[in-house]
Amino acid sequence: MKREMVLNVNGEEHDVEIEPNRLLLEALREDVGLTGTKEGCSIGVCGACSVIVDGRLVSACLTLAAACEGKKIETIEGLARDGELHPLQRAFVQFGGFQCGICTPGQIMAAKALLDHNPNPTTDQVKEWMSANLCRCTGYYKILESVMAVVEGKVDEGRRDEAVRQARIQSLYQSDTYKSNASD
Amino acid sequence: MSKAENFAVLGQNVDRFEGHDKVTGSAAYVADVFLPGMLTGRILRSPLPHARIRNIDTSRAEKLRGVKAVVTAEDTIKKGWGVFFPDQYPLSVGKARYVGEEVAAVAAIDRDTAEEALELIDIDWEELPAVFDAAEAMQPDAPLIHEEKENNIALTIDVVRGDIDAAFKDSDLVIEDSFESVPQWHSAIETIGSVADYSANGKYTVYMNTQTLFMARMRLATALGVREADVRVIQTAVGGGFGGKSCDDNNAMVAAILARKARRPVKIINTREEEFLAGSRPRVNMKVWMRMGFKKDGRIRAKHMRIIADNGAYSGKAPAITGVAALRHDTCYKYSDVRSEAYLVYTNKIPTGAFRGFGNPSAEFSVEQMMDIAADELGMDPFEMARLNAAEEGYVSPHGNRVISCELRQCIDRTERMIGWKEKRAARKPNRGLGMGCTVHVSGKRHFGDYDGSSATIKMNEDGKAFILSGEGETGQGHWTAMCQIAAEELGVPFSDVAISEADTDLTTFCLGNYASRLTYVAGNAVKNAATAVKEILHETAAEMLECDPSDLVSRDGFIFVKGAEQRSISVADVVRGRQFRRGGAPVVASGSFDADSVSQDALRYGNESGAYNFGCQAAEVEVDPDTGHVKVIQYAVASDCGTVIYPIGAEGQVEGSIAQGLGYALIEGIRMEEGRPVNPNFSDYRLASMRDMPDLVHEFADSYEPTGPFGAKGLGELGMDPVAAIISNAIYDAVGVRIRTLPITEEKVLRALQEKKNGS
Numbered sequence A: 001m002k003r004e005m006v007l008n009v010n011g012e013e014h015d016v017e018i019e020p021n022r023l024l025l026e027a028l029r030e031d032v033g034l035t036g037t038k039e040g041c042s043i044g045v046c047g048a049c050s051v052i053v054d055g056r057l058v059s060a061c062l063t064l065a066a067a068c069e070g071k072k073i074e075t076i077e078g079l080a081r082d083g084e085l086h087p088l089q090r091a092f093v094q095f096g097g098f099q100c101g102i103c104t105p106g107q108i109m110a111a112k113a114l115l116d117h118n119p120n121p122t123t124d125q126v127k128e129w130m131s132a133n134l135c136r137c138t139g140y141y142k143i144l145e146s147v148m149a150v151v152e153g154k155v156d157e158g159r160r161d162e163a164v165r166q167a168r169i170q171s172l173y174q175s176d177t178y179k180s181n182a183s184d
Numbered sequence B: 001m002s003k004a005e006n007f008a009v010l011g012q013n014v015d016r017f018e019g020h021d022k023v024t025g026s027a028a029y030v031a032d033v034f035l036p037g038m039l040t041g042r043i044l045r046s047p048l049p050h051a052r053i054r055n056i057d058t059s060r061a062e063k064l065r066g067v068k069a070v071v072t073a074e075d076t077i078k079k080g081w082g083v084f085f086p087d088q089y090p091l092s093v094g095k096a097r098y099v100g101e102e103v104a105a106v107a108a109i110d111r112d113t114a115e116e117a118l119e120l121i122d123i124d125w126e127e128l129p130a131v132f133d134a135a136e137a138m139q140p141d142a143p144l145i146h147e148e149k150e151n152n153i154a155l156t157i158d159v160v161r162g163d164i165d166a167a168f169k170d171s172d173l174v175i176e177d178s179f180e181s182v183p184q185w186h187s188a189i190e191t192i193g194s195v196a197d198y199s200a201n202g203k204y205t206v207y208m209n210t211q212t213l214f215m216a217r218m219r220l221a222t223a224l225g226v227r228e229a230d231v232r233v234i235q236t237a238v239g240g241g242f243g244g245k246s247c248d249d250n251n252a253m254v255a256a257i258l259a260r261k262a263r264r265p266v267k268i269i270n271t272r273e274e275e276f277l278a279g280s281r282p283r284v285n286m287k288v289w290m291r292m293g294f295k296k297d298g299r300i301r302a303k304h305m306r307i308i309a310d311n312g313a314y315s316g317k318a319p320a321i322t323g324v325a326a327l328r329h330d331t332c333y334k335y336s337d338v339r340s341e342a343y344l345v346y347t348n349k350i351p352t353g354a355f356r357g358f359g360n361p362s363a364e365f366s367v368e369q370m371m372d373i374a375a376d377e378l379g380m381d382p383f384e385m386a387r388l389n390a391a392e393e394g395y396v397s398p399h400g401n402r403v404i405s406c407e408l409r410q411c412i413d414r415t416e417r418m419i420g421w422k423e424k425r426a427a428r429k430p431n432r433g434l435g436m437g438c439t440v441h442v443s444g445k446r447h448f449g450d451y452d453g454s455s456a457t458i459k460m461n462e463d464g465k466a467f468i469l470s471g472e473g474e475t476g477q478g479h480w481t482a483m484c485q486i487a488a489e490e491l492g493v494p495f496s497d498v499a500i501s502e503a504d505t506d507l508t509t510f511c512l513g514n515y516a517s518r519l520t521y522v523a524g525n526a527v528k529n530a531a532t533a534v535k536e537i538l539h540e541t542a543a544e545m546l547e548c549d550p551s552d553l554v555s556r557d558g559f560i561f562v563k564g565a566e567q568r569s570i571s572v573a574d575v576v577r578g579r580q581f582r583r584g585g586a587p588v589v590a591s592g593s594f595d596a597d598s599v600s601q602d603a604l605r606y607g608n609e610s611g612a613y614n615f616g617c618q619a620a621e622v623e624v625d626p627d628t629g630h631v632k633v634i635q636y637a638v639a640s641d642c643g644t645v646i647y648p649i650g651a652e653g654q655v656e657g658s659i660a661q662g663l664g665y666a667l668i669e670g671i672r673m674e675e676g677r678p679v680n681p682n683f684s685d686y687r688l689a690s691m692r693d694m695p696d697l698v699h700e701f702a703d704s705y706e707p708t709g710p711f712g713a714k715g716l717g718e719l720g721m722d723p724v725a726a727i728i729s730n731a732i733y734d735a736v737g738v739r740i741r742t743l744p745i746t747e748e749k750v751l752r753a754l755q756e757k758k759n760g761s
């Protein structure tokens, strides 16, 4: 049976009438009408649906909308204020932190959740945290660079020359593991 | 050769054209399209790999409240479609040939209702014997997958150039080996989807996340039995393509058939599971046998390659992909005597298809390992051997590919330096190893009709801003931005004064779309030509207004100046207004076309497949854990020759993304199949690399200029992907002395090989 409830999204109250098993992802996209939150895997693996609920990063594809009643939900649409992009958004544009953009709302929300709690994470902490958000386009180099630019206060500094960019990317990266689930 | 040009806009890291839409969540992808009265479509898929349909009863499904249409093959014209062989139907006709094939579909008011209706469709199946391995499917007694054919071989290639037997006799070293690649799924984070609408006057409008708009329209028209102009395809934002969204699948066909029957818009978005079962067509897996002959000094003398390629149940682009695997790599090194045999074979599995690299990754996984094996046997440094054999300007491959610009040697030198090859080889560390390889790719490919071109229209607004109308579309790689930069450069206006249209088959001229690394080179030339034509019109009017000769004018930063008397100038906006708002006024608008100077392959597969070839060299340093078989990529170095770099962030992004996908292909990506059925078709079983998996990556672009490219540019998008798996395998061999010949190179395989080596077998 559908039930009326109020969802607080980006500081605004929305009246919705939904089934108790309605996922937050569906409620946001179809009932509230905010389609910036994306679906990639539907099983909590890719992070495309990442949103922040009461300060915690959650996968909207695994969260019931009803469980978010009375809580503060933050989505990508709430970041820019009065047409002014959030520093993370500016960084992603300036440092090329996306290509197709389908993972981007989730990447930015994940980064925001991290920086809200810890404005000065190390590169390794960022890598570890952001590893829950898959991207098939970028190889992650420019996503990391974008997030670190915010951490280090490098956003809006203008274009740096390529040698500096390259040196920066290298300094951010050290290799880590590859493990396969594939059979022989 | 490089040619220094003083560019105003090219080479600048401008803000990506559609950047703000993508970082604010306002870019509209196909799942974000909601039309009034829109229904949800769901597809009933074959649960069996090969089975005859005795009967389908949809009556119970039709009666379910909320169901607006149920369709089967009876609602179609039962006509096959396909790029090369029309062997695929929107909905199974008579039998299904793989698990996941579309058999029937439902449109209903919501997803739950549609899914309930699918359960109410009764199918009486007669299961048939199936075959899953391409080599087995070639046997005379194998089950026949397409009855109208004599056997399961979809395509045979046997090309001989030169005197192959004599060349092997003349070789000082002859080596033979076999390799095997696996299917790789594009795994774009956005699945394939479409929203189809059908109007009372008989026109279909289809919103699609396709990379190839006009090709999609052509195929839809064929499958629906209507004319091209009766179908309008509008590209939405595309959440990653990599070849997988080239409309080689049935998603849009089924949506259109449902929309016609329901007379309401229908949306079908593949679930992730459907994407693995029957969505994006995975990379063609190939078994490759090779024999190569070398002279003592390291020169390649002869090459014989035999490929058995797995087509899956329907053909799609696999015939062209097999051709590329057989022949393209011969453009990378200098060859005289080669033989390439290839067999493309039907199996009862998902059709395989186009994925970044288009056959080249399977070929390079083999050839680049053969080169490494030969260097080892000859006691040569692999970099030396690559330099010795590298293609160069003016080289014509045995199959007719004509190389104009080529900086392969420069790429080899740069890579050797970046990875620290000499230093690291001189101070070896235990279980650490280095591997290298070279790569070649095209900038467009002449294989659809005798045409490898593009066109664009540019119209000037009264405020002086230019608007490009193009049907090529943006898939995420940054194409729109690069096109705006090219137009801005040629028109002499700031980047912010250029915008580009969404791709829409009704509003733009015919464009082939996004494949074969063609956009910067082919579409870039068309946009540049359109801009040149617009500039001529602007100069003609400006000359009247400034009372001078058009040939005395130059454009810069949105103004048109008289050369040598720069105080005499006029803004582009004033010129556009001046031309429009007068008696007999006219808009400033012009089109540009370009068709590459490539040559279609003849019956013997001789031709020149592309207008320009891009080259590269890469190297890896790995560390192998002898106790677990775990391979850690320490550093990866890439040098790419893509001519002039138009949009550096975009170009770097192509390299970085290619390497990430290449490393995934080499080390982790694969799916367990049982009887042609993926066991766990999802992202927890099919693992993609994450941020922490990425190695230190160093890359450089060669100093290069392609004379036939727009401002010297050529393609880049696929080049980086092609050799990665071979390079990782070469590095593992260098580290621990075992060579893995099948993909992916899992820990288990490495460990087993190390144990076999220890046991002396």
Ligand code: FES
Pocket (backbone or CB within 6 Å): A038, A039, A040, A041, A042, A043, A044, A045, A046, A047, A048, A049, A050, A059, A060, A061, A062
């Ligand atoms: S869609 Fe929710 S994690 Fe992938």
Ligand code: FES
Pocket (backbone or CB within 6 Å): A097, A098, A099, A100, A101, A102, A103, A104, A134, A135, A136, A137, A138, B189, B239, B240, B476
């Ligand atoms: S930008 Fe395409 S998936 Fe991340």
